[in-house]
Amino acid sequence: MAQKHTRRSRNVVPAPGKISVALIVNGLETKLEVAPWTTLLDALRDRLDLTGTKKGCDHGQCGACTVLLDGRRINSCLTFAVMKDGAKVTTIEGLGTEGALHPLQQAFIDHDAFQCGYCTPGQICSAVGLIAEGKAKTADEIRELMSGNICRCGGYPNIVAAIQQAMDQTGSMP
Ligand code: FES
Numbered sequence: 808m809a810q811k812h813t814r815r816s817r818n819v820v821p822a823p824g825k826i827s828v829a830l831i832v833n834g835l836e837t838k839l840e841v842a843p844w845t846t847l848l849d850a851l852r853d854r855l856d857l858t859g860t861k862k863g864c865d866h867g868q869c870g871a872c873t874v875l876l877d878g879r880r881i882n883s884c885l886t887f888a889v890m891k892d893g894a895k896v897t898t899i900e901g902l903g904t905e906g907a908l909h910p911l912q913q914a915f916i917d918h919d920a921f922q923c924g925y926c927t928p929g930q931i932c933s934a935v936g937l938i939a940e941g942k943a944k945t946a947d948e949i950r951e952l953m954s955g956n957i958c959r960c961g962g963y964p965n966i967v968a969a970i971q972q973a974m975d976q977t978g979s980m981p
């Protein structure tokens with residue numbers, strides 16, 4: 808005997824609306840309306856034109872998208888903008904100015920610590936976080952604690968040398 812099916816229905820579920828988020832980006836109070844799934848990386852690049860922060864893997868594996876959030880380094884591709892309402896974000900654009908580079912920016916130039924430069928903003932932001940953490944004292948420790956930042960050009964020896972120079976300048980190395 809044929810089975811009787813009861814008719815079921817569902818109302819169309821509307822897409823979630825945009826959400827307001829307030830961030831302090833490189834010292835500037837910034838208000839945005841973003842879809843809830845907008846990553847901090849996309850908000851910075853696509854909405855605020857801060858394209859210094861790079862998208863590499865978009866999966867938390869390369870470190871190209873590293874920025875500082877309330878002084879701590881994070882992968883902005885793994886962070887939804889709406890989760891960080893009220894936070895202070897520092898990108899590579901906020902670290903120094905053309906006439907007064909951040910010591911790490913200068914050290915990367917001094918040591919030729921880049922080739923294509925794609926990973927460099929993330930490397931520098933990550934190194935700022937690393938120095939603030941104060942855990943790395945040796946070249947090996949720098950290598951270990953910077954291992955989340957991949958350089959496809961293989962500039963690692965120069966990157967480590969640049970970070971050591973900046974650490975020496977800021978008095979964080981023994
Ligand atoms: Fe975020 Fe690769 S783009 S870790």
Ligand code: FES
Nearest residue numbers: 922924958959960
């Ligand atoms: Fe090219 Fe690092 S300088 S990926």
